Amino acid sequence: MSAGQMHPDMHPIDDGLVRRLIAGRFPRWAGLAVRRWPSGGTVNAMYRLGDDMVVRLPLVRGGAEGVRMEQEWLPRLAPQLPTPIPELLGAGEPAQGYPWSWSVYRWLAGELPEAGALSEPVRLAEDLAAFVAAMRSVTLPAAPTAHRGGPLASLDAETRAAIGELRAIPQEDVDCDAATAVWEEALRAPVPDGPPVWLHADLMPGNLLLQGGRLASVIDFGCTGVGDPACDLFPAWNLLPADAREVFREALAVDDATWTRGRGRTLSEALISLPYYRRTNPAMARNARHVIRTVLGGGPAAS
Secondary structure, eight states: OOTTOSOTTOOOOOHHHHHHHHHHHOGGGTTSOEEEOOOOOSSEEEEEETTTEEEEEESSHHHHHHHHHHHHHHHHHGGGOSSOOOOEEEEEOSBTTBOSOEEEEEOOOOBOOOTTOOSSHHHHHHHHHHHHHHHHHOOOSSOOBOTTOSOGGGGHHHHHHHHHHHHTOGGGOOOHHHHHHHHHHHHHSOOOSSOOEEEOOOOOGGGEEEETTEEEEEOOOTTOEEEOGGGGGTHHHHTOOHHHHHHHHHHHTOOHHHHHHHHHHHHHHHHHHHHHHTTTOHHHHHHHHHHHHHHHTTGGGOO
16 A cells, blocks of 8 residues: 555546546536545545535445445435434446446535534533434335444444554553453443344434534535444544533433443444554545544543
8 A cells, every 4th residue: 555545455536537527427517626635534536516516435345336326325324313314316336447336416515523522512412312312213225234234243343453553552541451441341332132223323423414513414424324323423533522422422312231331332343443444544544533532531430
């Protein structure tokens, strides 16, 4: 992997390629301005198309399935959710040497939240809880399995490998013994009794848009599907301060076992992300460090 490149197998994408793809697939939009949109995302490139649209193209093969997922499920999910989500305007196909499906969406305005700099953290916690509750209430048939929505044990090898990597990076100053203890506590937590629920499954700060400190929209549904409800508790540790975290938990009536699994899942994501993105994606690495500090601040029993 070259310096500054997130993944070893990224497909080259530039303005010219996007213009050619648009002209070939959607000639009515061929004259609109195309410009790269800076994003901390890890598997898709974003290009503004005119003033009202955005083009989303996978950077790696693994992102292609997420695009197909969104094309199929976003139109079905949107009417059932209280928060705006991306509106699919066009489904692109492989062309011009670009090998995967891609999409055009209506542009959603808003600002990305930053942990520690929220203007309305409690109200945001309420908004997030309402969104998660609405996702859980979805009853669409033939639902896919959410990415990482399965048993917590399926993440064990990758999580422990990441802890091992971080032991070898002393400058990151991660208490790897404490991280292991939190992870093992999560593995011991009882599994959910009920059926799997619908999840966004990737509620990272980069997938939330705010206006006036409140949740304006939720984007990037490439991981969506059904699974463990603990998967959508990520904002409790990757974004919300302690008081808002409790509001979020109470609004969703989260039991102790689900909360413990959610904390473990969020920590696992951060532990895996930090050594992978520490030199290539500052936003992902910064949030991973925030999660690790938040979760480990009080040890295995921390809320």
